[in-house]
Amino acid sequence: MRIKVANHVFAVRVTWLCLTVAAFVILINLSWWQLQRAEQKTVQLNQLALQAEQSVLTAAALENLVSDNHSVELDGLQLATSASWQAPYIWLLDNQIVKGKVGYDVIVAAKLATTNKLLLVNLGWIAGTDSRDKLPAVEIPAQLTLQGVLHTDVAGMLLLGQNIESSEHWPMRIQQVNFTAIAEQIAQPIYPALLYQQQQTGFIHHYQAVVMPPEKHQAYALQWLLLAIVVLGVALAASHQGKVVYG
Numbered sequence: 001m002r003i004k005v006a007n008h009v010f011a012v013r014v015t016w017l018c019l020t021v022a023a024f025v026i027l028i029n030l031s032w033w034q035l036q037r038a039e040q041k042t043v044q045l046n047q048l049a050l051q052a053e054q055s056v057l058t059a060a061a062l063e064n065l066v067s068d069n070h071s072v073e074l075d076g077l078q079l080a081t082s083a084s085w086q087a088p089y090i091w092l093l094d095n096q097i098v099k100g101k102v103g104y105d106v107i108v109a110a111k112l113a114t115t116n117k118l119l120l121v122n123l124g125w126i127a128g129t130d131s132r133d134k135l136p137a138v139e140i141p142a143q144l145t146l147q148g149v150l151h152t153d154v155a156g157m158l159l160l161g162q163n164i165e166s167s168e169h170w171p172m173r174i175q176q177v178n179f180t181a182i183a184e185q186i187a188q189p190i191y192p193a194l195l196y197q198q199q200q201t202g203f204i205h206h207y208q209a210v211v212m213p214p215e216k217h218q219a220y221a222l223q224w225l226l227l228a229i230v231v232l233g234v235a236l237a238a239s240h241q242g243k244v245v246y247g
């Protein structure tokens with residue numbers, strides 16, 4: 001099939017046209033998605049900055065905040081308090097990479113003095129063993145001095161199917177932090193937030209509030225847009241048959 005546009009003739013094959021349109025649409029959607037991610041990261045950074053300006057919460061202040069407003073935004077708030085580790089609850093968050101080495105984030109359940117709810121605490125990173133059948137040995141003190149940042153959106157991606165291992169042995173490997181699933185597993189109420197410990201605990205701290213800044217998402221958006229333009233340009237060049245010359 002031949003099409004004439006502004007005195008230029010293009011040979012169009014339906015199959016190649018469909019492939020070109022599909023590729024162009026996919027690339028444009030990827031560009032738009034990266035722009036949306038950039039906007040989300042900007043909002044998140046602004047919110048974290050505002051939360052950081054607020055005073056550091058105590059255990060009592062945290063409980064009052066949650067009790068007074070069930071929809072309160074805990075993300076980015078700082079907490080400093082003492083707590084006791086609720087043995088034997090230790091979860092090892094799988095597929096955590098630090099300096100090119102695969103390991104686990106050590107997550108424990110801590111009981112604050114002012115409430116019966118438990119708070120999940122990410123104490124930091126520990127290297128994995130040579131075999132996935134053997135988990136690293138973890139030692140947790142009975143008393144914890146907590147000082148860190150609360151985050152609520154920590155689920156991540158479920159890569160390997162089952163989230164929590166069916167084993168009854170502790171520590172227990174998990175694929176993502178799911179507050180509802182963990183609360184059901186231990187049959188105890190927990191706060192809908194994970195505290196990233198910032199005080200030294202014997203584990204490696206690698207927490208970053210935002211891993212990829214908005215500017216990087218914007219760069220990726222531009223990259224996908226340029227690729228979409230290139231795909232369209234190559235398709236037009238390949239189908240161009242020449243210019244109609246009138247005598």
